[in-house]
Amino acid sequence: MVTVSVAWAPLALLLVVAAAWWAACLDAVVSGGRWGAPAAEAARLLRQRRRTLLAADRLLWRLGGGGLLVAALLMVAVIPLGRWTLSDLGVGVVWFNAMDVLVWALVWMAGWGANSTHALVGGYRFLAQALAYELPLMFALTAPAVGAGSLRVADVIAAQHGLWFVVWMPVAFVVFCACVVAFSVQGPFAAAAAADIGGGVLAEVSGVDRLLLLAGRYALLAAGSAFAVVAFFGGGDGPWLPDWVWTLVKTFAVLSVLVLVRRRVPLLRPDRLVEVGWVLVLPLTLLQLLVVSVVVVVR
Amino acid sequence: MTGVVQTVLFWGLGAVAVAAGVVVFRTDSMARATYALAASFVAVGAQVLFLHLDYVGVIVVLMMVMEMAVMAVYMVMFMGMNPALMPMSMVHSRKTSLGVAAGAFIVLAGGALLVPWPARRGAPAVDLTVSLGQATMGSKMLVMLVVSPVLFSTIVSALVLALPRSRYDRLGDDLRRRPAEDPQPGGVGR
């Protein structure tokens, strides 16, 4: 793994924005819109005026809105593109986990800051949902780390040479993907931004603030997909093409599948989700982890 | 990265941690106070990274943000007044706490400056996360063995104290009512 110069950091931003853009385009097309819909939406929001509310906690509100994109980018910082990485962190897996936990705070702040009931309810809904998905996510993340015997992303990729983790950790992979959709506040996990509360955390934001929130959600989905690729699909591992192309191809493939699949499921109400998360998904993920650790010990 | 930059960053993070700590007591919003505390912890976590303790540093950030996100909920909920729009004070028993804080600071700072620090013997392991794992699974196994029942009893005792409705409320005195009587049903079984 080659750590590249920090001058490449803008490329990470470009790639994340491109992937988020792709997800938004795909989303628009399968919902009966046009490929240009995200461009039109971005133009619309850049032209739209921002809003501020009476006695709003503007500091937390704007932090929450803009922070999602930052969290997504910080996740991507530890994900190698082929053999190049910006940051070969020894605890890259934990780093990814820490960044996804930031989303807890950020979505809640986006809901709290507006001083509006619908937004407030949305923020709290997200925390309730986070209580359901976070532990399964952590254990799903632990499985590849156990398989590789390392928390370094590069080692996790190297350990998959010959046999991708997705083959013998399917439960961890599926749970991880569901959790990615959940921390991106998308699809069946979008209760925090649902129409039944006027858009929830989105209810009061307009203009560039809204653009950042929407982009941040897609960017999180993209970053999560990229991490699914390095944790379960062997990163840049693949024949014929250069490794960096493989990383991108796989990331866009996982991202597209997530965008397509999440439309097929209705919203999961957070109050019913928590029990499912704890009583079904958590033991299932632990069982997967047990299988992985037994395999690792026996091997 | 050169030593100077590291030093500046380290002290800068220290200043951020202290400043955020001060904000905790100066702000009028429970939400801001809680997240200022989170920011303070994040700065400290970043400082830990300078000590080459990558895992500890990152996990401090992870745990503290998560815990503060939960704590914000509690602070907002259980504050005896409006949690955002009223003047408030996070200071309680000012004199005692000032005294304790000053005393603790003097003892710790004095200790740091006056006690002769031992010279390093040997070198730390290359990967300290591995050492941490070996320690918890090997020589410090007792920690694991103790923590497990402690956490279990934490769950049980916390719920016994805090749960508004127990299984007898839901399932009746003979625990036979099916489905359970809940204000709003749903979930898994029971």
Add this chain to the structure above:
Amino acid sequence: MGLNELLGRWAVRRAHVLVIEVPGAAGVRMAVERGLTARSWVQATSPAEADVLAVCGSAGPRMSVVIAAVWDQMPGPRTRVDVVGSAGVPAALNAAAVALLDSDAQRSDATSRLGSWTDTDDERDAGDENDDDHQRDESNGNDGNDGNDGEASHGDMDIGEDHGHMDMGEDHGDMAMDMPMPGGIGLAEGGQDRDGLEMDVLHVPLGPVLPHWPPGLVLTCTLQGDVVVQATAEIVDPVAGRGLPVTGDARRDVLVDRCDDVARLLAVAGWGSAAAQARQLRDDALDGVALPVCAAGVARLTRRVTRSRVLGWSLRGLCTATRAPGQDSSAAGSDVLAVELPDRLRGWLEEAAAAAAAPTGSLAGVGLTDVAFTDAIPPVALPQLVTGLDLAAVRLIVAGTGVVADLTASAAGARARWRRTW
């Protein structure tokens, strides 16, 4: 500025429209929704999102006040169109596009707006900016924004049913008096909740301007957290009839109405793609697509809906008789308590299928004789259904019970029909 015009041309391709249905204008609303789909425009969920305010039907006095308030919350560029008849939809949307593109007018609208409050209203934020001096202007505040019509609906709430488990405000009222109140709006006050904790209550009117919400319905909820502890319901500016589109074929009329109901419930249940499918079926029926084709479409949607275990899981168990122990069983609407929303959804779809499959223009033989008379519950029954539930469940129940603003549908008749069908 040229850039602004360029962005405007892009933006208008995907304008977001807040559609407000005045009671008695269901057909106009459907026409507007079809117009949006045809233009790839998007229905907004809140004024913050919207560029266009589309008022369907002629607003009565109270709706006008509400619409003005929503208009005031739109960020701009913004434009308002009033559509009174289905025929006027294309022209109205064209006018909206033109108005959105007029950058000069939009800029002058933006600069001339005073906003709903001033900096002195928001003295809390001023305090943040100069953090050191914590001086608070305590006399500040009581100007403007006293919320006249909000006050009115609040008044209704106190004379509601006798759900006595919530005695708010007897000894907490004094607390907020000497405190700064930004904008003259009070701070939330405490109330005892069912767990015995004293927590703040919020008074939140749901409707009439809310996505996928019955026209004119105002459900004023007293919220603790996101749980409704008390509620009152009323219809603003009620009229006779829902104004459903009349195609000249009774079968189509039923099809349109049921598909619209299905679309609404699916949208509130957060299944956008299925809701779009239902809306497409509705529009097909309006467009005169052959009834067997419509029937096939209904069958497809029915398969999709009944196969989704997730949907059933998140809808089931909300309207059960055992849900609220101790409620007065003789109160209005108590006989509708034991209804499962998934069954209700399936019932609508079955009716739509039956209508589409009916042999002639009449509905005799399929058990559907009166088209204009839907199987909705009266608004007065609503509070009892929603008390004690969280907002998500409340929204599902309102969407699933099809509350209507039609005064000709008498409460007794509606309930009788409900019982007969389900």
Add this chain to the structure above:
Amino acid sequence: MRSKSTSRGERDLVEEVEAGMQSFVGVLAVLAVALLGIGTLYAVARLTAVAPDPVRSLPFLSGHDPLEHALSRFHVRWYPVTLIFLAFDVEMLFMYPWAVVVAQMGSGAVIEMFVFLGVLLAGVAWAWREGALRWV
């Protein structure tokens, strides 16, 4: 002998620390780029929006004016879940270091960790029976 090993160890340590810090430089650079990008977007929006200053609005309440400010003592009925979560979550502190060493420590580590997890899951099962995972 000892001093020699110490100096070698310290040299290694310095290199190690440098390498470790280097990986955080990349993270810092990404953070800077993200903030710069967002700042640029805001600057652009000031130019392209119909008015640079935000419009002052009241919260969206279906067309009604608010009776009270939404920021309040929000009653979170799911607080029992947070208690279980925080207790279970402490376990993650041990989980990641364990993941790194489980291969070399062998079956003992697996048994130990899963006994630990089993005890916690018993707590979760108990909480489930008490109905602590539902709240509304």
